[in-house]
Amino acid sequence: MRTNNQLAVLGLCSFTHDSAAALVVGGRLTGMAEEERLSGVKHTRAYPAGAVRWLLDDAGLTPADVDIVAYNFAGQRYLAGLVDTPSHLMRPATRSRALARAASLAVIHHRYRQRVRILGSLFPNARVRPVPHHVAHGMYAFAASGFREAAVLIIDSLGETHTTSIGSGIALPAGDIRYQIRRSVRDPASLGYAYGAVTVHLGWRRGDEEGTVMALAATGDPARFRDVFARAIRLTPTAFTLDPGLFPLRVLRHGWPRVTPAFAAATCPPRGPDEAVTQVHADVAAALQERTEQVMVHLANRAQAVTGARRLCLGGGVAMNCVGIGKILQSGRWDEVYVPPAPGDSGTPVGAALAAHREVTGAVPGGLVRSCYLGPSYADFTPPQAPAPGLTTQQVDDPARFLAEQLAAGKIAGLFQGRLEAGPRALGNRSILASPLIPDMANRLNAAVKFREPFRPFAPVVLAEHAAEYFSLGQPSPFMSIAVPVTRLARDRVPAVVHANGTARVQTLTREVRCCPFHGHAITGLYQLYAASGIDVRLAW
Known part of the structure; x- marks a missing residue:
């Protein structure tokens, strides 16, 4: 070695x-x-x-x-x-x-x-x-945050025999980090397992389309099945449990159902992937999402009680539930909440x-704090002189202004530049862009570009200095990790970014190179695009 x-x-x-x-x-x-x-x-x-x-x-x-x-x-x-x-x-x-x-x-x-x-x-x-x-999970979440001290809450489906952990992170001199798991929850108590089970029951793919269920929840009434999910996922003083009569004991093999007949009887029959989405499906999703948010806030409160910290890092698949992250932030118990770009x-x-x-x-590597653009770039790529049939090429002197003008004219653009983002969010280097000033833009994107359900939202990007005008955020959100309520100005001016529940999963954009989607190009790129054109918010997948 x-x-x-x-x-x-x-x-x-x-x-x-x-x-x-x-x-x-x-x-x-x-x-x-x-x-x-x-x-x-x-x-x-x-x-x-x-x-x-x-x-x-x-x-x-x-x-x-x-x-x-x-x-x-x-x-x-x-x-x-x-x-x-x-x-x-x-x-x-x-x-x-x-x-x-x-x-x-x-x-x-x-x-x-x-x-x-x-x-x-x-x-x-x-x-x-x-x-x-x-x-x-925990080392990544804490090291990427740049915090000197924080509670670290990991919530996923299963990591070996554990599903949830509460840790504490301390940044030490000479680049070292002390990370310690203080409390943990063992399987079969698993919030990720429960959310995935209902995702399949509602006709979508577990491990892939939980976000679809979260989006659908905004259109449903949680009261209809609130009591069912209160029984199914029970809070305890220190964590939570699952009712095996509704979410059966996990078997780590294919072919074992993840909900019981009693669950179907109490909610709705399983939906096939090609069947219509009806109000009962939206109501089940809403009750699941509401209970998930309650459990996430409960676990975050527990993390603070265990560690005494005022800053919180989150990781694990359930940390992708941006609405739940927003509820934790809105609880007012934390000075800052951080979710890494690939939780x-x-x-x-x-x-x-x-x-x-x-x-x-004895030391933790550098180069990670608040970093996202960590993948390959294609600086040597040259577009072919003869593009695909039906396409043309054009070299422009001011790409940012050209793109801003196209967006303002109602065009939908694909942006490919710089190093590849880490994580599932499109954060400016591999993004679909459109103007949020056009009320039906989300419907156009879902129908003609993304080919997905009409209730799926798109995420806005806003210059950091304008964020408070549009979103009740109160902290940076560079990686589209947090869904928060929008202001009246957002509803009036940029309705296409407002989801059915009155929230938006926002990305804040600053001049800093390490957070700028045009990584390595200082204030050029997206920041310049918005600052120069007066378009304060965009839509992106």
Whole structure:
């Protein structure tokens, strides 16, 4: 292994979902990329060959130069879930699934060992270091925040045997970080599991279309099924539990339903993907979303009670629930709430690499604080002289002004420039742009560009100095992580960005290079586009 100044640590998320990779070389994060952005396969579970190849090529390394492969799971911990089998066998509500659950945990552990061997064979001089899943989430969320001290709340479906963790982060001298998990919630109490189960019941894909259910919730009445979800997801003084009579005990294999017949009887029959979306589906979604927000706020309050912190970092798949994040911010208990640009599993390679690097060197790599534009760029790309049929090319002297004029004229534009964003949000480098001043613009985008449900909203971007005029935000939001209520001015001037529940998932744009979507071009790009043209807000996927 080379010296700490030369150490190459490759973080990986692979073989599960949202495959991605991150690379640390010489004490700096050089980049990260999600495989789906390169392969076009959404939520791919394949080994992230394209992302790894780009990272190593960009750093001038080969697989033989990698010293540590930091994997985002500590799979031996799955076996710890077996100790709960006797208690599940004793309970009538969980007895029928207890042995199948135990067998599935053993299979997952076996597959984990196979995966570690595969990774070891790909990097002949590297040591594969497993990193507990919630440690990977938490290290990334806290290190990226730049906070000196914060509570760290991770909420997902399952990380080994845990679903929720409360940690504390402290930034120490000499670039070190102390991150400690203080409390945790074990499966089967899983907010991510419950939300995914209802997503499937309502006819959408688990792990992909929970955002669709969140959007649909704004059009429903939560009162209709409020009592059902209060029983299904019960608050406790320190966390929450799931009712196995409604959300059955998890079995980590395909083909095991995630809601019971009793749940369907209390809400609605399962909806097929091609069936019409009706009011009952919207009402179920609304009740689920309301209960999810209540649990998220409850857990955030618990995190403050445990840590005493006034700043909060969040991670895990449930941290993608921007409406719930907004409720936490609106509780008024926190000075600032931070969600990294890739809070789901695609961000865990960064956290895994940080944790492994710290374990060896005693320091956490730099180059991460509030960073988002970490993927490949295509600076050498030259458009072909003969574009595809029906298209023309045009070289313009002032791209920002040209684009502003096109948007003001009602055109829809695709923007491709700079380094690829981390995470699922389009944050200015790979974005669809349109003017929010046109009332029916969201309908046009959904129908003619995105080809998706008409109730799906689009997110606004606003210059930071104008944010308070349009949105009840009160803090920066550079990564479209928080949905907050809009002001009357927003309703009057930019109605296309206002969702049915009166909120918008906003991105604030500043002059700072590290937060500017035209990364590396100072105040040119989107900031210049808005500042020069007077268009204060845009729509983006």
